[in-house]
Amino acid sequence: MNAALRSSLRLAGILLAFVLPFTALLAAAHRLTLPAIEASLAAERLAFLNEVLPQEYYDNDLLADILVLPPTPEFGQSAESQVYRARKDGKPTALALEVIAPDGYAGRIRMIMGITYDGTITGVRIIEHHETPGLGDYVDLKKDKDRKRPWIRQFDGMNYPTVPDAQWKVRKDNGRFYYRAGATISPRAVIVAVHRAVRYTVLHRDELFGEESAK
Amino acid sequence: MNRETLKTLAWNGVWKQNTGLAQLLGLCPLLAISSNMVNAVMLATATLIVMALANVAVSLLRRWIPHEIRIPVFILIIAGLVTVVDLLFNAWFHGLYMVLGIFIPLITTNCIVLARVEAFAGKNPPLESTLDGIFMGVGLLWVLALLGALREFIAHGTFLGGIDLVIPGAEAFQILSEDYHGFLLASLPPGAFILLGCLIAAKNWLDERTSRIAASSPAPAHQHISQASGQI
Numbered sequence: 001m002n003a004a005l006r007s008s009l010r011l012a013g014i015l016l017a018f019v020l021p022f023t024a025l026l027a028a029a030h031r032l033t034l035p036a037i038e039a040s041l042a043a044e045r046l047a048f049l050n051e052v053l054p055q056e057y058y059d060n061d062l063l064a065d066i067l068v069l070p071p072t073p074e075f076g077q078s079a080e081s082q083v084y085r086a087r088k089d090g091k092p093t094a095l096a097l098e099v100i101a102p103d104g105y106a107g108r109i110r111m112i113m114g115i116t117y118d119g120t121i122t123g124v125r126i127i128e129h130h131e132t133p134g135l136g137d138y139v140d141l142k143k144d145k146d147r148k149r150p151w152i153r154q155f156d157g158m159n160y161p162t163v164p165d166a167q168w169k170v171r172k173d174n175g176r177f178y179y180r181a182g183a184t185i186s187p188r189a190v191i192v193a194v195h196r197a198v199r200y201t202v203l204h205r206d207e208l209f210g211e212e213s214a215k
Numbered sequence: 216m217n218r219e220t221l222k223t224l225a226w227n228g229v230w231k232q233n234t235g236l237a238q239l240l241g242l243c244p245l246l247a248i249s250s251n252m253v254n255a256v257m258l259a260t261a262t263l264i265v266m267a268l269a270n271v272a273v274s275l276l277r278r279w280i281p282h283e284i285r286i287p288v289f290i291l292i293i294a295g296l297v298t299v300v301d302l303l304f305n306a307w308f309h310g311l312y313m314v315l316g317i318f319i320p321l322i323t324t325n326c327i328v329l330a331r332v333e334a335f336a337g338k339n340p341p342l343e344s345t346l347d348g349i350f351m352g353v354g355l356l357w358v359l360a361l362l363g364a365l366r367e368f369i370a371h372g373t374f375l376g377g378i379d380l381v382i383p384g385a386e387a388f389q390i391l392s393e394d395y396h397g398f399l400l401a402s403l404p405p406g407a408f409i410l411l412g413c414l415i416a417a418k419n420w421l422d423e424r425t426s427r428i429a430a431s432s433p434a435p436a437h438q439h440i441s442q443a444s445g446q447i
Contacts, residue, residue, distance in 0.1 A: 011284050018276075018288050022295040029299040036306035044309060134399050147393070 049084055052123035053096045053114035058086030062096070067208060074200035076100030076108075076193055083208055092117050092209040095201060098127070101193035105185040106130035109139070113194060117209070119160035119202040124152055124194055129186075136186030151187065154178070160198045168195035220343065228350025234327045235358030235411070236418045241327040244318045245359060246407040250370070253377040255363030256356065257308070258315055261300050263352025265322050268296045270336040270348035277337050289332045290323070297323045310380035327351065358414065365410055370402035371395075 042063060049062055067083040075081060076099055084096040094116040101109040109129040114122035126140040137143040144150040154177055169175025170187055179187045201208065234240055244262070249255040272292050273280070280288050301319045304312045312319070322328065331351055336344035367376055372391025379385055400406045 011281055014279070014281055015284055015287060015291075018280075018291055022291055025295055026298055029302050033302040033306035037302070037309075040306065040309035044313075133403075134397075145396070 048112065048125070048127075049096045049114075051125050052112055053084075053086055053094055054122065057094045057114075057116070057122065058088055060085075060087045062086060072200070075197050076102055085209060086114075092205075094122060095205075095208060097197070097201070099193050099197040101189040103185075103192070104129060104131055104189045105136050105183075106132065109186070109189055109193070111190065111193070113155075113197065115160075115198055115201045117205060119198060119205075121155045121158045121160070121194070121198060124155045124190070126152070126190075131186045132183070136183040138180060138183070139186045139190050151178075151180070152190075155194060160202050165195070165199070168192070221346065224343065224346050225350050228347065228352075228354045229357070230354070230418075232351075233354040233358060233418070234351055235355055235362075236415050238327065238330070239415075240330055241325040241355070242411075244321060244325060245355075245362070246404050246411070248315065248318050249359050249363040249366060249407055250402045251367040251373075251376045252360055252363035253375060253381060254311075254314055255359040257311055257381065258318055259352065259356040259359040261304065261315075261319055262322050262325065262328070263349065263356055265293065265296050265300055266328050266331055266352045267345055267348035269293045269328055269332050270344040271341050272296070273332045273336040274339060274341040274344035280337070285333070285337065286329075289329060289337075293328050293332065294323045308381065311377075314377065314380060327355070362407065362410055362414065366401045366406060369398050369410075370400075370406070371397050 046063060053062075062084050065085045065087065067085060069075070069077070069081050069083060071078050072081065075097060081098050085092065086094040086096065094114055096112060096114045098110065098112050101111070107130050109131070110127040111124055112127055113124040116122060129137065129140060131137040131139065133143070138145065138151050141150050141152050144152065163176070166174070167176040168191055170177050170179040170184055170191065172179065172184060173188075175191070177187065177191055232238055235242075235245055241262075244258055248258045269289075269292055273289060276288075276292075297320060300322070301312075304315070304319055331348060335347045339347070364374065367373055368390065372389065372395040374388040374390050375385075376387040378387055401410070
């Protein structure tokens with residue numbers, strides 16, 4: 001065996017000797033933090049759901065009563081999506097689901113919304129968007145400068161069966177939603193997506209509540 | 216280790232060789248995350264922990280690290296420690312973890328960490344190396360904190376925005392009136408560059424002023440500090 005090969009093997013061996021203890025360190029850290037990470041993930045999801053679906057609507061384990069939907073264009077979903085089902089005393093009360101508006105100013109706007117059994121919207125929140133900072137991003141509650149009357153809260157308490165389809169538009173298009181000058185594309189996209197989702201949900205509520213939970 | 220060394224290490228880390236103002240290493244997190252003070256301080260704290268741990272680990276192991284493969288071994292050590300810090304943040308500061316996101320794993324590629332390991336910890340005993348890591352981290356921390364506070368104030372008129380991610384229930388201070396429309400530039404990367412430039416200018420001005428005063432008086436009290444060596 002020549003010297004170069006021997007030296008290479010020696011270095012490889014040393015490198016391996018360093019790799020093993022550090023792999024063990026990572027494995028230990030992973031096992032140690034896993035329960036805490038899972039707990040914070042569940043708490044985060046629940047807190048997020050509670051934003052659109054207040055706790056008084058349900059007494060079941062929201063994170064366990066999940067329906068997995070096939071791709072549903074009415075929710076803007078081109079892949080499988082999940083519906084969280086709220087029940088109180090065993091009776092269906094509301095749903096929380098993810099909706100995508102495909103036509104934001106800068107691509108998709110992902111949101112989560114809560115809808116009661118009788119078609120009242122309990123809340124809408126934007127999860128992810130790429131709208132222009134300072135212009136169209138007021139659809140996102142966190143970015144909305146108007147703290148007293150945030151744009152997204154217009155949906156709160158709207159009851160689909162009592163609001164005619166033609167009113168689900170910004171005022172510029174003769175609808176009932178106000179908007180801010182200079183940015184109508186983002187609110188339009190959100191309103192259209194919410195409208196489509198709430199209409200579908202009301203029409204199909206018994207299927208959405210009825211089917212067996214995935215978990 | 217004597218007091219002189221300690222002083223030199225502290226002075227180099229916190230001021231003279233400051234990572235943010237003099238070495239200008241690791242600007243990616245500096246500029247991306249310093250849009251408010253809480254994010255900036257927490258990312259700098261994570262970097263500080265990694266630097267101190269990486270320095271002490273490399274210093275302890277330096278006898279067994281062959282010169283030819285020292286960089287892969289350093290990166291292995293740094294990446295391992297960063298991953299541990301990443302997991303700890305995810306577990307116990309989850310809200311903040313979501314904000315800092317990719318920038319925690321990216322500490323691995325922050326060249327300041329590798330630079331201190333290569334230039335200092337690889338050649339010095341563990342105690343000095345730990346202190347070097349800590350002081351370099353403190354230097355980064357105060358610059359990031361100042362930059363974050365300035366950017367947040369100019370952009371939103373608030374102080375300690377996002378504090379609820381660290382201390383649940385705590386609230387940010389609204390310093391300017393609620394009607395302040397904000398100055399978007401400060402919260403975007405160009406604003407970070409501009410403000411960092413101002414901070415560097417301020418440091419250079421102070422340094423120049425100090426050396427002018429030192430030159431005019433025959434026996435300055437802290438001359439030994441400014442002549443300290445041992446940095447890259």
